[in-house]
Amino acid sequence: MSEDRPDTLLVVPPVDSPGSVDPHQAALYQRRRRPALTPDEYVDGILRGDRAILGRAITLIESTRPRDEELAQEILERCLPHAGQTLRVGITGAPGAGKSTFIEALGTHLTRDRGERVAVLAVDPSSEFSGGSILGDKTRMEQLAADDRAFIRPSPARGSLGGVARRTRETMLLCEAAGFGNILVETVGVGQSETAVYAMVDFFLLLMLAGAGDELQGIKRGIIEMTDAIAINKADMDPLRAEQTRRQFASALHLFPPAASGWTPRVVTCSAMTRQGIASVWEMVREHHAFTRGNGYFDARRRAQLRRWLNEAIEHGLREDFQRNPEVQRHLPALEGAVDSGRLSPFRAAREVLDLYRSQRKG
């Protein structure tokens, strides 16, 4: 996909048989040698809703080259005033709960039934270890992937959860500036990634399966407290059991303290496959939106999120500055070795390297 390719990718022309040029390869080569865009061209393209340019800008956001990062920040800054008038929904659930199928169903409901635009993003905590991204895959979203009103971007694959979340957040803002008024963010419900996604959305939906409901399926208390709704998916398989599970969850939720939003979390059943209940899930999201806008919670939550992003950006900047510092680079390996071998406490080592860093910054 051309929109996924880095701007500055080096492409070597095919040289398998000198003298003969495969026209297909030559065309590919031409296409890959895209001229660099100016910041104006990026911003204009994004605001026009040009998907190829949006894709290229996101590639800049995902890049770790300082030059790309700088350009990405400029684009982001100029797009920011055009972002924000949107609905952001986080969708989590255990592997296999049906998140991707659900997003396909909900996304096409938005594009086809409601004529709205939707961007699908993902935060994939496994990327850090596997090096690949499994979420937001287009294979389970075939109709949506082919839909002009939808934009699907898999999880950025590199970096820590914090880095992945930051890139997803920035990607979300660019998508909003490009006119995608609904944002769906998928994450797998196994770790800290839910918290990261919760911190970037207006509505947080947990997908579960019927049956193993007695203990809330081992889902951690913290996740339940974040959810605005639980949808028991795959209700088509056994509607009675799904309804039973729904009731169990609903009564279990009563044991939790009321949410700060004043919203009482709902439990519903649905089938991402037959699409039963999908439209009413969206009605519920809209109801929640109206409710939280009415009581001021919507704006308060977005402001708190902005504050959190600010703090994270500061932390990120400090860390980068620290890691790039030549004194730190020179002395840290020895200090790490000393900590490894037990000759130095981690605290003492940290103090020494921070002292070095500070003295160098002053000098």
Ligand SMILES: Nc1nc2c(ncn2[C@@H]2O[C@H](COP(=O)(O)OP(=O)(O)OP(=O)(O)O)[C@@H](O)[C@H]2O)c(=O)[nH]1
């Ligand atoms: N019968 C039935 N099957 C479903 C439904 N939703 C999803 N499935 C099936 O469940 C399997 C897993 O669905 P996915 O959408 O890939 O689930 P996921 O939660 O995205 O999975 P991961 O991305 O691996 O975490 C697939 O075989 C789907 O076809 C549903 O509502 N009913």
Ligand SMILES: [Mg+2]
């Ligand atoms: Mg999936």
